[in-house]
Amino acid sequence: xxxxxxxxxxxxxxxxxxxxxxxSNDLKGSFYLFSTSGYHGTGKPxxxxxxxxxxxxxxxxxxxxxxxxxxxxxxxxxxxxxxxxPMNEPGPPMWSSLVTRRGLDxxxxxxxxxxxxxxxxTCMLTTVxxxxxxxxxxxxxx
Numbered sequence: 466x467x468x469x470x471x472x473x474x475x476x477x478x479x480x481x482x483x484x485x486x487x488x489s490n491d492l493k494g495s496f497y498l499f500s501t502s503g504y505h506g507t508g509k510p511x512x513x514x515x516x517x518x519x520x521x522x523x524x525x526x527x528x529x530x531x532x533x534x535x536x537x538x539x540x541x542x543x544x545x546x547x548x549x550x551p552m553n554e555p556g557p558p559m560w561s562s563l564v565t566r567r568g569l570d571x572x573x574x575x576x577x578x579x580x581x582x583x584x585x586x587t588c589m590l591t592t593v594x595x596x597x598x599x600x601x602x603x604x605x606x607x
Contacts, residue, residue: 483495514590523558535576584604
């Protein structure tokens with residue numbers, strides 16, 4: 466995949482204050498999500514997508530000496546709405562998936578690994594208007 470072609474691609478960057486999360490043994494208040502669909506924050510991390518979009522996830526630590534990686538995904542959005550898989554691209558580890566179904570505030574759990582420990586966080590996906598009439602006609606059947 467040419468990751469430089471950004472048409473219909475939504476990038477999600479998860480930033481973790483890994484030092485704080487390790488000391489508190491909790492991601493609460495240490496997890497931030499930024500997406501090219503407009504969301505950024507910590508509250509209820511919701512990414513707005515369209516059916517047919519490609520999502521690319523990447524995780525990193527605020528502290529450059531600590532490595533944070535995505536270990537997997539689960540929850541009602543997985544599989545079905547999205548089916549994330551690791552990418553084989555040069556550079557930092559990333560995961561990607563096509564949005565294959567519409568949904569409103571569909572949760573998914575992302576498992577992050579840092580300090581040799583797995584930590585989970587819950588995020589949401591919600592779809593907006595379809596890109597084409599074919600997608601719009603399918604909406605009634607889902």
